[in-house]
Amino acid sequence: MLNTGCGCDTKSNSFNKVFPFATEAVSEYLSSLDLKDTSLLTVGSSCDQAFNALVLGVKNITIFDINPYVYEYYKIKRNLILNNSREDLYRKVLEVSSIPFSKDLHEVNSVVNMNNYLQSDENYELLCERLKDDCIDFVQGDIFNIGSLLDNRNYDRIVLSNILQYLEFFAGSNDCYKFLREKFDSWKEHLNDEGIMQLLYLYDFSVEDVRCNNHALCTYNLKNVVNALKGNSLSIEWIPTFDNSNVDDAIVTYTKKR
Numbered sequence: 089m090l091n092t093g094c095g096c097d098t099k100s101n102s103f104n105k106v107f108p109f110a111t112e113a114v115s116e117y118l119s120s121l122d123l124k125d126t127s128l129l130t131v132g133s134s135c136d137q138a139f140n141a142l143v144l145g146v147k148n149i150t151i152f153d154i155n156p157y158v159y160e161y162y163k164i165k166r167n168l169i170l171n172n173s174r175e176d177l178y179r180k181v182l183e184v185s186s187i188p189f190s191k192d193l194h195e196v197n198s199v200v201n202m203n204n205y206l207q208s209d210e211n212y213e214l215l216c217e218r219l220k221d222d223c224i225d226f227v228q229g230d231i232f233n234i235g236s237l238l239d240n241r242n243y244d245r246i247v248l249s250n251i252l253q254y255l256e257f258f259a260g261s262n263d264c265y266k267f268l269r270e271k272f273d274s275w276k277e278h279l280n281d282e283g284i285m286q287l288l289y290l291y292d293f294s295v296e297d298v299r300c301n302n303h304a305l306c307t308y309n310l311k312n313v314v315n316a317l318k319g320n321s322l323s324i325e326w327i328p329t330f331d332n333s334n335v336d337d338a339i340v341t342y343t344k345k346r
Contacts, residue, residue: 103154105190106161108181110136112250112289115204116327117339118144121284126244129278131231131251132158135165136203141247142218143205150241152227152234159226161187166219169205174212198330232258232271234278242280250289252307264306265316272317272342281346287322288313288340292333298324310340321345 114136124145130137132153141149151158164187168180178196182189193199200206205215229237231251252268259267272287279285288307290297301309314322321343326336 104156105188106155106157107134107190108184108193109178109199110134110202111192111194112202112291113327113329113337114140114202115207117286117289117325118247119204120325120327120339121245121247121286121341123245127242127280128245128247129238129243130247131249132162132226133249135162136205137247137249138162138224139169139205139215139219140203142223143211143215146245148223148225150225150227150238150243152229152231152238154228154230156228157187159228162224162226169212170216170219174206174209177206194330201330230258231275234274238278242278242283244280244283246275246279246283246285248275248285248287248289250291252288253305255307256305265312268307268313269316272320276320276342276344279344281344283344285342285344286339287342288338290338290340292329292335293326293338294335295326313340317342 111134118137118140123141125147128138128141128146128149130141130149130151132138132151133155135151135158138149138151151162161184164184165181168177168184172180178199182193194202205211227237229235231248255264255268275285290308293308297303297308298310301311303309307313310324323341323343324338325341326338329335329337
């Protein structure tokens with residue numbers, strides 16, 4: 089089911105290209121979130137966060153994305169998964185011409201390593217079975233302005249991928265850290281007790297970077313992020329990359345205590 093609402097504005101024009109596949113180590117960080125039998129709110133684009141989550145046993149999923157092409161891409165990619173072999177999927181996806189794709193794409197071996205549903209025939213077949221259950225709901229809108237689009241729905245897990253990389257863009261003339269606190273509080277309202285929110289995905293982020301405070305992107309300055317979200321316990325975890333980088337990526341998570 090596709091829900092649309094007032095969360096869409098002119099910003100959607102800046103996010104009208106779809107990533108054909110994830111650009112993050114999805115298989116690594118989703119595995120650490122203990123998704124079995126949980127409800128999940130996640131952003132869309134490549135839809136790989138949702139596909140990986142299905143393999144990991146998530147109960148139901150809401151994909152929330154400002155991009156107007158995500159729902160159509162999900163239907164196309166779902167059909168390709170159900171009707172093609174694991175080995176052929178990468179090529180078949182790149183043959184799609186009806187969706188505007190981002191040029192940000194890793195080579196096939198990295199894409200396989202990033203996604204657990206592509207790592208074995210068993211996982212791929214499990215994804216096919218789960219996709220037949222049709223347990224994914226869609227909301228097109230700006231996740232920084234959830235408003236009434238989610239009604240009173242709450243989730244066990246919220247996965248924001250790397251969306252906060254664009255925080256300055258969405259904050260506009262507002263102070264980005266005050267804006268972050270306001271939006272974090274609104275997302276937290278939709279998280280169940282003991283629920284986990286994957287808040288940040290930080291590319292090429294070392295232990296030394298934690299102590300730095302001069303990155304061009306405000307969410308990479310973790311001291312400022314921690315200060316902005318004071319009173320909320322955040323955790324950081326380093327995960328291996330698949331692009332031959334000598335520096336790992338990292339995720340920052342929040343767990344909502346009773």
